[in-house]
Amino acid sequence: MTAITQLSQLDLDATYSYADYLTWQLEETVELIRGKIMLMSPAPSLKHQRVITNLGGLLYTFFHKKTCKLFYAPFDVRLYDSKKSVVANQDIFSVVQPDLCVICDNNKLTEQGCSGAPDWIIEILSPGNSKKEMHLKYELYQENGVTEYWLVYPYEQAVYQFVLNSETNLYQLFAMYAGDDIAKPYLFPDLAIDLTDVFAE
Numbered sequence: 001m002t003a004i005t006q007l008s009q010l011d012l013d014a015t016y017s018y019a020d021y022l023t024w025q026l027e028e029t030v031e032l033i034r035g036k037i038m039l040m041s042p043a044p045s046l047k048h049q050r051v052i053t054n055l056g057g058l059l060y061t062f063f064h065k066k067t068c069k070l071f072y073a074p075f076d077v078r079l080y081d082s083k084k085s086v087v088a089n090q091d092i093f094s095v096v097q098p099d100l101c102v103i104c105d106n107n108k109l110t111e112q113g114c115s116g117a118p119d120w121i122i123e124i125l126s127p128g129n130s131k132k133e134m135h136l137k138y139e140l141y142q143e144n145g146v147t148e149y150w151l152v153y154p155y156e157q158a159v160y161q162f163v164l165n166s167e168t169n170l171y172q173l174f175a176m177y178a179g180d181d182i183a184k185p186y187l188f189p190d191l192a193i194d195l196t197d198v199f200a201e
Helices: 018-023 046-063 130-143
Strands: 030-033 036-039 069-072 077-079 094-096 100-103 113-115 120-124 148-153 158-164 171-178
Touching (some): 030 130, 120 130, 130 148
Parallel strands (some): 077 113
Antiparallel strands (some): 030 036, 069 100, 077 094, 100 120, 158 171
């Protein structure tokens, strides 16, 4: 079997599983969304990196020594129907690498990353990835049971907070924050995040 080391060896129109993904030795970072290869954006912008560093630092301080754990990309999150407790690699068709995610069920953690939906996912938008984050991942996270999902806009200095409605299993826009607002996660209401610190230069 030929080793897959270049993206050109793959058919971008084909459907692949996590079992396939594990065999690839690509230089590029890719995600799988419903079996389709999605290229990650090139090296993130300076603003993106500042925000992930600032926000990640605040979250690390809060979650340090707590049951819920914070993880940064690159970190594989394998998503599948939440009604299934165990799924074989060949039956998983979505593997994403959120910028930041918080996982409270340690049983979901494996050497390969997270198996199942994190409790909270934060994606920091770059000009080249906003459509993927806003549409494809929004729907994917919603249908796989990610309880809280934040979209962070570094250039607009804004945060959109979505929370999964337990009755409809659909996201609702819970809050919008901007400028010097204090953002509070739905799942962790005792965590107050000053956006001035998040968007600080």
